Amino acid sequence: MSKQKPGWRDIPEGGLIINPGSAEEYKTGDWRNKRPVFDADKCIQCMLCWIYCPDNAINLDEGKVIGIDYDHCKGCGICVVECPDRAAALSLEDEHKKNEETE
Amino acid sequence: MARITEIRWHGRGGQGAKTAALLLAEAAAIAGKYVQGFPEYGPERMGAPVTSFNRISDQPISVHSSVSKPNIVVVLDPTLLSRPDVVDGLEAGAAIIVNSEQSVEEIRVKLNLENEDIRLYTVDASKIAKETIGRNIPNTPLMGALIRVTEILPYEEFMTQMKEQLESKFRHKPEVIEGNLAAIERAYREVLD
Amino acid sequence: MAIADNLRGQKRAAMTGNEAVAYGMKQIEPDVVAAYPITPQTDIVEKFSSYVADGEVDTEFVTVESEHSAMSATVGAAAAGVRAMTATSSNGLAFMWEVVYIASGSRLPIVMPVVNRALSGPINIHCDHSDTMGTRDSGWIQLYSESAQEAYDNLIQAVRIAEHPDVRLPVMVMQDGFITSHGMENLNVLEDDLVKKFIGTFKSENPLLQVNKPTTFGPLDLQDFYFEHKRQQVEGMEHAKKVIVDIAKEYEELTGRQYSYFESYRLDDAEVAIVVLSSTAGTTKVVVDELREQGLKVGLLKPRVLRPFPAEEYADALKHLKAVAVMDRSETFSTNGGPVFSELRSAMFELEERPLMTNYIFGLGGRDIWTKDIKGVYEDLFEIAKTGQVKNKVNYLGVRD
Numbered sequence: 264m265s266k267q268k269p270g271w272r273d274i275p276e277g278g279l280i281i282n283p284g285s286a287e288e289y290k291t292g293d294w295r296n297k298r299p300v301f302d303a304d305k306c307i308q309c310m311l312c313w314i315y316c317p318d319n320a321i322n323l324d325e326g327k328v329i330g331i332d333y334d335h336c337k338g339c340g341i342c343v344v345e346c347p348d349r350a351a352a353l354s355l356e357d358e359h360k361k362n363e364e365t366e
Numbered sequence: 367m368a369r370i371t372e373i374r375w376h377g378r379g380g381q382g383a384k385t386a387a388l389l390l391a392e393a394a395a396i397a398g399k400y401v402q403g404f405p406e407y408g409p410e411r412m413g414a415p416v417t418s419f420n421r422i423s424d425q426p427i428s429v430h431s432s433v434s435k436p437n438i439v440v441v442l443d444p445t446l447l448s449r450p451d452v453v454d455g456l457e458a459g460a461a462i463i464v465n466s467e468q469s470v471e472e473i474r475v476k477l478n479l480e481n482e483d484i485r486l487y488t489v490d491a492s493k494i495a496k497e498t499i500g501r502n503i504p505n506t507p508l509m510g511a512l513i514r515v516t517e518i519l520p521y522e523e524f525m526t527q528m529k530e531q532l533e534s535k536f537r538h539k540p541e542v543i544e545g546n547l548a549a550i551e552r553a554y555r556e557v558l559d
Numbered sequence: 560m561a562i563a564d565n566l567r568g569q570k571r572a573a574m575t576g577n578e579a580v581a582y583g584m585k586q587i588e589p590d591v592v593a594a595y596p597i598t599p600q601t602d603i604v605e606k607f608s609s610y611v612a613d614g615e616v617d618t619e620f621v622t623v624e625s626e627h628s629a630m631s632a633t634v635g636a637a638a639a640g641v642r643a644m645t646a647t648s649s650n651g652l653a654f655m656w657e658v659v660y661i662a663s664g665s666r667l668p669i670v671m672p673v674v675n676r677a678l679s680g681p682i683n684i685h686c687d688h689s690d691t692m693g694t695r696d697s698g699w700i701q702l703y704s705e706s707a708q709e710a711y712d713n714l715i716q717a718v719r720i721a722e723h724p725d726v727r728l729p730v731m732v733m734q735d736g737f738i739t740s741h742g743m744e745n746l747n748v749l750e751d752d753l754v755k756k757f758i759g760t761f762k763s764e765n766p767l768l769q770v771n772k773p774t775t776f777g778p779l780d781l782q783d784f785y786f787e788h789k790r791q792q793v794e795g796m797e798h799a800k801k802v803i804v805d806i807a808k809e810y811e812e813l814t815g816r817q818y819s820y821f822e823s824y825r826l827d828d829a830e831v832a833i834v835v836l837s838s839t840a841g842t843t844k845v846v847v848d849e850l851r852e853q854g855l856k857v858g859l860l861k862p863r864v865l866r867p868f869p870a871e872e873y874a875d876a877l878k879h880l881k882a883v884a885v886m887d888r889s890e891t892f893s894t895n896g897g898p899v900f901s902e903l904r905s906a907m908f909e910l911e912e913r914p915l916m917t918n919y920i921f922g923l924g925g926r927d928i929w930t931k932d933i934k935g936v937y938e939d940l941f942e943i944a945k946t947g948q949v950k951n952k953v954n955y956l957g958v959r960d
Contacts (some may be wrong), residue, residue, distance in 0.1 A: 277666030
């Protein structure tokens with residue numbers, strides 16, 4: 264369901280974007296065909312996934328990694344590669360597999 | 367119809383035909399006349415024959431084409447006299463002023479100018495320029511001759527304006543100002559008909 | 560250039576068109592000028608850069624390596640939130656083409672003097688209007704000037720038009736290459752402080768350089784929003800029609816010189832008329848006066864504002880005529896007439912009774928146009944009015960057969 268977009272009278276002129284941080288409103292989660300899965304029990308809180316994630320899609324709570332922001336994660340898998348082998352708290356699985364499970 | 371005096375300057379690239387037209391326009395404008403001063407619309411090359419133009423009037427000038435029937439022709443370089451375009455468009459009552467050491471009679475023959483109703487004047491502007499300015503720049507002395515022949519502006523007023531124009535352009539070279547003014551003054555006196 | 564005494568805030572002067580524009584730019588004193596020299600605009604850049612070097616203006620002058628960069632730097636400066644200008648001509652304008660659209664599309668109030676010159680090829684440095692006619696659909700406001708005086712006056716007004724909050728569109732101010740740009744004429748210039756007061760200070764609504772309110776310029780704008788932004792630009796142009804007239808009135812109060820969308824010269828009771836832009840309109844006035852003395856009812860309409868195109872006002876000014884000749888100093892190569900002709904002819908379509916219309920392409924590449932040529936056009940118009948027949952829709956005036 265897409266909501267009605269504003270008309271030409273109601274948007275800033277010249278294509279300007281004048282509300283900073285508005286990229287958050289643009290959900291890129293549906294670009295993903297593989298998804299990272301987070302295992303909290305294995306995580307050693309090294310924060311490397313949070314540092315390397317290009318979409319700022321690692322969710323934190325009081326400075327601790329608690330999971331993935333699937334609204335914005337594009338499934339690039341960088342977090343999985345960066346997660347240290349001794350922890351291996353992140354793994355990739357097929358997006359469609361997850362979808363089938365939920366159906 | 368507004369009465370407009372139209373002037374055509376003939377020189378060679380580098381002799382100051384364009385500068386003369388612009389200087390004359392500036393002086394006449396500040397003295398209260400309506401003016402135009404513009405170069406020939408063509409590539410400007412040192413030594414190549416060039417023309418420039420003036421229109422001067424007591425009423426606003428809106429025509430923006432080139433000049434085809436000048437009232438006055440000024441020739442800065444006597445070696446241009448063999449060119450037919452020097453007398454192009456000249457009609458009875460018009461005048462031609464030539465920088466030359468030769469006499470009016472000799473020049474009239476050289477120009478093949480049979481129409482006695484076209485007035486002819488000569489002045490040795492190159493000699494005057496060399497003696498006053500120190501270089502062969504015939505354009506300013508010829509302006510003196512032009513003022514004498516046309517009476518576009520009263521002489522005194524023209525000299526006042528020229529002094530101002532030259533002072534604003536050659537702030538750092540006072541000797542150039544005096545030389546030029548002397549050249550104009552001499553040519554004004556020495557022009558022959 | 561020569562300037563005389565002061566008369567009520569104005570000074571009499573003699574300047575070439577280029578000098579007049581450079582002098583106007585000095586008085587406007589933009590924060591940034593980024594420009595590249597090209598014949599016949601060179602004197603503007605040369606003169607203005609000497610004002611900068613002599614400390615007469617506090618302008619950041621950016622010497623760029625091309626017109627593409629000139630417009631890019633001007634766009635950057637205007638986006639940053641300052642008053643920015645450039646100037647160009649002919650192929651220079653063609654070279655900045657891409658960025659010309661970015662300036663208008665980003666709603667940046669840039670003012671650009673353009674000295675009209677033919678486009679290559681073959682190479683030609685002289686006047687025709689093919690350069691700016693090419694950019695007439697680029698979203699810039701276009702003002703055409705007959706003389707050095709008009710080039711100066713249009714430039715000062717352009718600043719206000721461009722920066723008006725209802726408009727916010729860039730403005731080109733045209734003058735004819737060499738004919739006006741290199742011809743010295745009388746004009747009245749304003750005192751510096753009067754110009755400063757008239758244009759006021761520029762306040763950008765969304766400047767790029769504010770830390771507390773970051774703004775994105777030039778984002779990707781696809782199917783879902785681009786169309787809306789173009790629709791907004793049209794609205795800016797629509798507003799410009801009113802703003803141009805309002806500012807002209809204000810300028811008239813200051814200077815006594817009258818401006819509108821166009822100038823009507825002895826048009827009200829005319830039977831036939833010529834429509835022509837810029838310096839040729841001046842030459843046409845001489846012919847109109849001459850023919851009027853012979854009792855012939857001829858008139859002239861000289862467009863000043865081509866973008867926006869106030870079609871109804873143009874049609875209204877011409878509707879009473881029997882025959883109209885539009886003289887175009889550029890070609891469209893449509894084989895259906897020049898740009899001004901096509902547009903004006905279309906503007907007449909709604910009229911119940913229309914004048915007969917014909918088109919003359921003239922003066923391409925600086926070909927001189929004489930009063931006798933213009934007289935010939937009026938003769939043709941009387942023939943058209945008499946016979947009710949337009950023999951040739953498009954004519955070529957002054958070309959060798």
